[in-house]
Amino acid sequence: MNIYEKMHSGEIYSCTDENLMNKQMKCLEKLYDFNATRPSEGEKRQALLKEMFAEIGDDCYIEPPFHANWGGKHVHFGSNVYANFNLTMVDDTHIYVGDYTMFGPNVTVATGGHPVLPELREPVTQFNIPVHIGRNVWIGAGAVILPGVKIGDNTVIGAGSVVTKDIPANVVAVGNPCRVLREINEHDKEYYYKDRKINIKMDTV
Numbered sequence: 001m002n003i004y005e006k007m008h009s010g011e012i013y014s015c016t017d018e019n020l021m022n023k024q025m026k027c028l029e030k031l032y033d034f035n036a037t038r039p040s041e042g043e044k045r046q047a048l049l050k051e052m053f054a055e056i057g058d059d060c061y062i063e064p065p066f067h068a069n070w071g072g073k074h075v076h077f078g079s080n081v082y083a084n085f086n087l088t089m090v091d092d093t094h095i096y097v098g099d100y101t102m103f104g105p106n107v108t109v110a111t112g113g114h115p116v117l118p119e120l121r122e123p124v125t126q127f128n129i130p131v132h133i134g135r136n137v138w139i140g141a142g143a144v145i146l147p148g149v150k151i152g153d154n155t156v157i158g159a160g161s162v163v164t165k166d167i168p169a170n171v172v173a174v175g176n177p178c179r180v181l182r183e184i185n186e187h188d189k190e191y192y193y194k195d196r197k198i199n200i201k202m203d204t205v
């Protein structure tokens with residue numbers, strides 16, 4: 001297994017490997033270009049994202065600044081994904097995000113970790129575990145998603161949550177550590193927020 005394969009294997013490896021760092025540098029240069037675009041340069045942004053990401057569907061919008069250790073090289077976005085300011089992706093291995101998922105500002109998705117054992121951490125070793133975020137998920141501002149986590153379709157993750165374990169589909173989950181608060185239910189068909197009634201027809205949105 002070469003070092004690049006090791007990086008994606010879930011095993012411990014040295015993340016200061018020179019070959020790895022040279023590869024990473026090219027990605028970071030493109031990320032720099034993306035973050036230096038002007039708000040009016042929509043087409044340039046789209047073209048850069050197609051070069052930067054492993055996969056990205058149509059009509060995705062990422063608000064700069066966007067931060068990613070590999071500039072999105074291991075990030076797989078479906079279509080219509082929206083990310084607000086300061087999405088931070090530790091994309092040292094793969095991150096999968098389904099269609100229509102939304103990220104609030106300052107969300108962190110981390111695939112990488114370091115061993116807790118000090119003797120292993122000092123020589124700068126690391127391991128990476130993929131993260132899977134489903135379709136039509138909404139991740140609130142400042143949430144942190146930890147390595148290996150899977151979040152099911154349609155789920156809402158509350159602002160400021162630290163997601164340490166898998167969260168199922170069709171629930172609202174909040175807190176640190178993030179736990180399921182409730183299922184998405186009949187009440188949500190009538191109210192969009194607390195006691196505020198939905199006053200638009202579904203077929204008009």
Ligand SMILES: CC(=O)SCCNC(=O)CCNC(=O)[C@H](O)C(C)(C)COP(=O)(O)OP(=O)(O)OC[C@H]1O[C@@H](n2cnc3c(N)ncnc32)[C@H](O)[C@@H]1OP(=O)(O)O
Pocket residue numbers: 082084102103104105139140141142156157158159160161172173174175181182193194
């Ligand atoms: C894509 C973008 O840019 S989005 C812009 C940024 N916006 C955001 O990040 C908003 C995120 N929204 C939230 O976090 C909301 O609080 C939601 C969606 C989780 C609310 O979900 P609801 O099911 O309606 O929860 P509700 O407001 O009824 O609160 C239920 C309980 O959970 C608690 N709670 C709600 N949100 C959170 C949270 N983020 N963290 C911890 N606890 C929470 C409430 O305090 C309440 O507790 P209580 O029962 O002890 O009183």
